[in-house]
Structures are given as C-alpha cells and as structure tokens.
Amino acid sequence: MKENGQKVIEADHLVKIYRRGSEEIAAVNDISLSVKVGEFVSFVGPSGSGKTTLINILGCLDNPSSGKLVLAGRTVVDHGEALSEATLTKIRREIFGYIFQKFYLIPTLTVIENVMLPFTFYKKPGAENDVERILKLMGIDHRKDHLPGQISGGEMQRVAIARALVNRPRIILADEPTGNLDTRRSQEIGDLLKGLNQKEGLTIILVTHNPALAERADRIIELRDGKIYAPVHA
Amino acid sequence: MIKILNVAYKNLLRKKTRSGLTIIGIALAAWVLVSLLGFNKGYESSLNRDIDNLGFQMIVTAKGCPYEAATLMLKGGTGLRYMPQNITEQIAREPEVEAVTSMLMQAVFDPNKGESGGYSAYLGVDPATFPQMKSFLEFKQGKWFTDPDALEAVLGYEAAELEQREVGDPLLIIEKNVEVKVVGILKRTGTQDDGTIFLPLNSVQKIFGVKDELTGVGIKVKKEADMVQFEEKMYKLPDVQVVSLSQVKQTIMTLVSTAKVMVFSIALIAILISVVGVINTILMSVMERLQEIGILKSMGATAWDIFKLIWLETLILCISGGMIGAALAMATAKLTEVLIRQLLPYAPSGGLVQINLSLIILTFGVVILIGLLSGVYPSWKAGRVRPLEAIRSQVE
Numbered sequence: 001m002k003e004n005g006q007k008v009i010e011a012d013h014l015v016k017i018y019r020r021g022s023e024e025i026a027a028v029n030d031i032s033l034s035v036k037v038g039e040f041v042s043f044v045g046p047s048g049s050g051k052t053t054l055i056n057i058l059g060c061l062d063n064p065s066s067g068k069l070v071l072a073g074r075t076v077v078d079h080g081e082a083l084s085e086a087t088l089t090k091i092r093r094e095i096f097g098y099i100f101q102k103f104y105l106i107p108t109l110t111v112i113e114n115v116m117l118p119f120t121f122y123k124k125p126g127a128e129n130d131v132e133r134i135l136k137l138m139g140i141d142h143r144k145d146h147l148p149g150q151i152s153g154g155e156m157q158r159v160a161i162a163r164a165l166v167n168r169p170r171i172i173l174a175d176e177p178t179g180n181l182d183t184r185r186s187q188e189i190g191d192l193l194k195g196l197n198q199k200e201g202l203t204i205i206l207v208t209h210n211p212a213l214a215e216r217a218d219r220i221i222e223l224r225d226g227k228i229y230a231p232v233h234a
Numbered sequence: 235m236i237k238i239l240n241v242a243y244k245n246l247l248r249k250k251t252r253s254g255l256t257i258i259g260i261a262l263a264a265w266v267l268v269s270l271l272g273f274n275k276g277y278e279s280s281l282n283r284d285i286d287n288l289g290f291q292m293i294v295t296a297k298g299c300p301y302e303a304a305t306l307m308l309k310g311g312t313g314l315r316y317m318p319q320n321i322t323e324q325i326a327r328e329p330e331v332e333a334v335t336s337m338l339m340q341a342v343f344d345p346n347k348g349e350s351g352g353y354s355a356y357l358g359v360d361p362a363t364f365p366q367m368k369s370f371l372e373f374k375q376g377k378w379f380t381d382p383d384a385l386e387a388v389l390g391y392e393a394a395e396l397e398q399r400e401v402g403d404p405l406l407i408i409e410k411n412v413e414v415k416v417v418g419i420l421k422r423t424g425t426q427d428d429g430t431i432f433l434p435l436n437s438v439q440k441i442f443g444v445k446d447e448l449t450g451v452g453i454k455v456k457k458e459a460d461m462v463q464f465e466e467k468m469y470k471l472p473d474v475q476v477v478s479l480s481q482v483k484q485t486i487m488t489l490v491s492t493a494k495v496m497v498f499s500i501a502l503i504a505i506l507i508s509v510v511g512v513i514n515t516i517l518m519s520v521m522e523r524l525q526e527i528g529i530l531k532s533m534g535a536t537a538w539d540i541f542k543l544i545w546l547e548t549l550i551l552c553i554s555g556g557m558i559g560a561a562l563a564m565a566t567a568k569l570t571e572v573l574i575r576q577l578l579p580y581a582p583s584g585g586l587v588q589i590n591l592s593l594i595i596l597t598f599g600v601v602i603l604i605g606l607l608s609g610v611y612p613s614w615k616a617g618r619v620r621p622l623e624a625i626r627s628q629v630e
Contacts, residue, residue: 061532061622085620086536092621093534104529108244113236120238122534167534 014067029226042217050226097164101179154185242546263508264559276588290452330459358438376401376418537617544613552605
C-alpha cells in the first residue's frame with residue numbers, strides 16, 4: 001500500500017510568529033521537514049514547544065508567517081502567502097482527516113450520523129461504501145445507533161477517528177488523540193492508528209505527550225522552543 | 235446520508251428549553267400578528283355586513299341637513315320634508331341601481347309613552363320591495379303585510395315590547411285615531427328597525443294625508459358600481475339630499491383607526507422582541523459551538539455551509555413558532571374578539587376576528603422573513619469562524 005519515497009508534505013523554513021503587545025514569540029522557528037506517503041510521524045515535546053502550531057500549519061488550519069509548504073505536490077504557502085480560505089477548505093477536505101483530543105461529536109446525532117456528518121458538506125465519490133467497513137475496523141459497528149452519551153470515551157474517540165476516515169483522506173492529523181483517555185484506551189487507539197498506517201497505508205502525523213503512543217510511529221520528531229530538537233527513529 | 239436540515243434540527247434539540255422558549259416568543263408574536271390582521275379584516279367585513287344588513291347603502295331624502303333628515307327618518311321627529319313619489323321611478327332607471335324602495339316616515343307624539351311621553355315612528359314601506367331588500371329581517375311572530383292598502387302593521391322587536399303587542403292585537407295610532415292590526419313582530423336586529431312600526435306605504439300616506447309623497451328612498455347600489463360617482467349623480471336630482479352609508483362607514487373606520495394604530499404598535503413591538511430573542515438564541519448557540527463549527531469546517535464545511543446550517547436553525551425556530559402562533563390565534567379568536575371589543579369605540583355585530591388561509595400564509599411569510607433577517611448576523615458570524623479557533627480553544 002505504501003508509495004515509498006513520494007513526499008506528501010514538504011515544509012521549508014516555516015516560521016510562525018505571534019505578537020503579544022510589543023513582544024514577538026516564534027511558536028514555530030524555521031522548521032524544515034518532509035513526510036513521505038504512508039509514513040507515521042510523531043511530534044513530541046514539552047507544552048509550548050510548538051507542536052500544535054506546527055501541525056496546524058501542516059494541516060492548512062493556520063498560515064505560517066513565512067516559509068513554504070507543499071502538500072501532495074501543490075504549493076499551499078509560499079513566502080508566507082497562503083491560498084484563499086475557499087481553496088484551503090478544498091485542500092483540507094481532499095487531503096486531511098483530523099482527530100482532536102476532544103472528540104467533538106454532536107450529542108444529538110447517533111454514532112453513524114456523526115461518522116457520516118462530513119458527507120453533509122462534502123463527499124468523495126463512493127466514499128459512502130466504506131462506512132460499514134470503517135465502523136467495523138474501529139470496532140463500533142455494534143454501537144452505530146447509539147448516541148455519544150451512551151458510549152465510552154474510548155468508543156467516542158473511535159467514532160471521531162471513523163469520522164476522520166470516511167472521506168478517504170491521504171493524511172490523518174491527530175492532535176493529542178489520547179489526551180482524554182486512560183492507559184488501556186490510549187493503547188487501543190495507538191493500535192488502531194498503527195493499523196491504519198500499516199494496513200490502509202495512511203500517512204499519519206501525530207502530536208502527543210504520551211511516549212508509548214509516540215513510539216508507534218516510524219519517526220519521532222522532538223520540538224523545543226519552536227525548533228526541531230532531535231529527530232529520533234523509533 | 236444525513237441532511238443539513240436534520241443536523242440543524244438536532245442541534246436545536248441540544249438546548250431544548252432555550253429553543254422552546256424562543257419558539258414560544260415567536261409563537262406569541264405570530265399569535266398577535268395573526269389576531270390583529272384577522273381583526274383588521276374581520277372588523278371591516280363585519281362593518282360592511284352590518285351596512286349590507288341595512289338593506290341599502292344610500293338614502294335619498296328631501297333637501298335639508300342630510301344628517302338631520304336621516305335622524306328624523308330613523309328616530310322620528312317633526313318638520314319632515316317631502317319628495318314627490320315619482321322620484322323613485324326616476325332613481326330606479328339609473329344603471330347603477332339594483333333596487334329601490336320608497337319610504338315615508340311619520341312620527342306621532344304619544345304622551346303615554348315612557349315617563350314623559352315619546353315619539354312613535356311609523357315607517358310606510360312598499361310591501362313589494364321593502365321586504366325583499368331587507369330579506370335578512372326575521373320574524374319572531376307573523377309575517378309581512380302583502381296588501382299595499384291594508385291597515386296592518388309589523389312591529390320591530392323593541393316597538394312590540396314597548397307597545398306590548400302580539401300578532402293579532404290592534405294598535406291605535408294616536409292623533410289619527412286609526413287602528414291597525416299587528417300582523418308581524420320582528421326579531422331583534424340591533425338596528426333602528428327594532429324601534430320602528432312598519433305599515434304599508436299607501437296606508438301611511440292615507441292616514442297622515444301626505445298623498446304621493448315620500449320622506450326617503452332607499453337605494454341598493456350594484457356591487458360593481460362606483461359609489462362616489464353615483465352619489466354625485468343623485469345630488470343632481472332637484473331638492474334632494476343624499477346620505478351614503480359609505481360616509482358613515484368612513485367615519486366609523488376613522489374612529490377605529492386610532493385603536494388600530496395602537497394594536498399594530500403592540501404587534502410591531504412583539505415582533506421586534508421576538509427578532510431580538512431569535513438573534514440572541516442563535517448567537518449564544520453559535521458562541522457555545524464555536525469549537526464545533528471549527529471542526530465542521532475542518533471536515534470540509536465551507537463558510538456557506540455553516541451559514542446555511544445556522545440559518546436553517548433560525549428558520550426551524552421561526553416556522554415552528556409561526557405554526558404554534560397561528561394555531562393559537564385560531565383557537566383563541568373568540569377570546570381575542572372579546573378583548574378587542576373592550577378597546578373599541580364601536581364594534582359591529584358578528585365576528586370581529588376573521589382568520590383565513592391567506593392570512594395564515596401572510597403571517598408565515600412575515601415569520602419566515604423574521605427568521606431570515608434575524609438569522610443573517612449569527613449565520614454570517616458563524617460562517618466566518620476559522621477552524622483554527624476551535625483548535626486553539628482545545629489547547630486552552
């Protein structure tokens with residue numbers, strides 16, 4: 001499944017500066033990296049090291065102050081100049097599936113409705129045929145008619161992962177996906193992500209404080225003060 | 235696949251109490267609006283019906299103050315002026331005229347009437363035309379006289395009560411010392427007819443010695459006719475005055491207009507309050523779901539998708555409120571009528587509040603417009619949310 005060698009993310013000298021009064025804070029400070037198709041990359045580092053800011057930029061949720069970003073061969077940002085919001089929306093829904101620490105499930109929609117919610121706004125051709133398979137893959141097919149309030153936290157995150165998968169993304173961006181889960185559930189989510197990477201060939205970018213989860217990645221990149229501190233191979 | 239309408243509906247279910255209260259606010263505004271528009275329509279048509287029930291929309295009388303003449307005709311009095319009887323034929327020839335009826339009003343002072351005496355009003359009417367023109371008059375007892383020269387009388391409800399007469403009883407016309415037989419007693423109409431004693435025209439002319447003369451001609455004008463133009467034409471007849479009931483109607487409508495302005499102001503305030511309520515509810519809902527809206531955008535929702543979603547939520551609230559309000563207005567139309575009657579200087583008989591389909595559609599139109607307008611700002615604000623705002627909130 002993996003198309004080894006082909007780069008899906010190319011970041012070149014990315015900088016993100018926040019201004020607080022007269023003070024300038026470089027949340028991301030001159031980071032260059034690339035991620036290959038089918039790669040599983042973990043970003044680790046202490047709070048405030050710039051992990052979330054970086055993943056937001058890579059996922060087209062935020063614009064860098066300067067630098068260049070190329071996604072699947074398409075230049076998204078060049079010299080800090082980003083494409084329009086409408087174009088970025090198209091890129092986001094074509095390329096990415098996002099998983100967040102909070103699950104953000106709609107409490108009045110059933111599991112299956114939450115999973116299929118992205119289709120309300122955008123649907124890749126034939127994507128609906130994968131829904132049942134994804135529910136099974138996530139182990140929540142028997143819960144599909146339940147409301148989020150009727151399932152466990154681990155199951156909720158599985159629903160959120162299923163929701164991120166339904167539109168056949170090329171890259172999964174997961175920001176602290178186990179932050180709200182206990183050790184056992186975290187391990188299960190880690191297994192799921194690893195399975196998606198290995199069996200489905202999905203590129204996974206993970207931000208986590210959880211060392212055990214980070215260890216599942218092909219590559220761990222540690223950030224400190226907005227810079228790459230140490231790339232470590234798992 | 236879940237439709238955006240379904241998502242909007244289920245979003246509203248998340249805060250049932252708040253959504254419910256907003257719907258109640260809109261329902262109250264819709265209720266006020268339907269009731270007042272229903273009143274606006276009902277009042278005028280009831281007034282028109284009352285005027286139609288008079289049988290004729292115009293009275294031609296001999297020259298003099300038309301209002302005085304009318305009063306004399308309606309209430310009895312002295313100093314009556316007369317017109318020649320052939321004027322009736324002349325008027326009947328006009329193309330605008332549907333029907334005419336000749337009338338001769340006479341009044342006699344009866345010292346035994348009431349505490350200090352009073353006038354008895356005798357109205358001579360043509361048995362061939364008057365009953366037809368006043369076909370809505372119902373009899374408590376008996377029926378109309380048919381012989382134009384008969385010494386027979388039909389008594390209005392109050393006249394019969396006052397004279398204490400029943401069908402078959404004799405009735406003495408004081409001063410003239412003529413006795414007529416009561417052949418009919420009318421049911422209560424709520425009009426001046428209640429106090430009138432009707433006799434055949436020829437008999438009144440004979441009894442009072444006013445041969446070939448009339449005090450008035452009642453005219454029923456064709457529906458399609460131009461009343462103003464016809465009125466001007468009538469004024470060209472020699473020595474006549476015209477009392478048009480459209481003038482009376484206009485006067486009443488002017489009196490009522492003050493009350494109408496007041497009630498419409500209340501409706502406007504109710505609508506404004508509900509608009510503010512809707513904006514507040516939706517805006518709060520947007521603020522609470524800011525993170526979630528960001529997530530929806532990260533899933534691929536465009537600004538327009540979010541705008542539609544929030545707008546639909548607003549519309550669902552407004553349409554639900556509109557439906558409840560319209561149902562409430564229909565259910566409480568009678569109560570509203572009672573309340574409105576207390577406020578008005580004059581209220582015609584019959585239903586004052588008329589609620590029909592076109593009114594409901596109009597109200598729905600207004601309510602939907604309220605929904606569309608009040609949803610614009612919250613929807614626009616929600617549509618502008620950048621997905622990053624959600625992510626940042628998550629970090630906090």
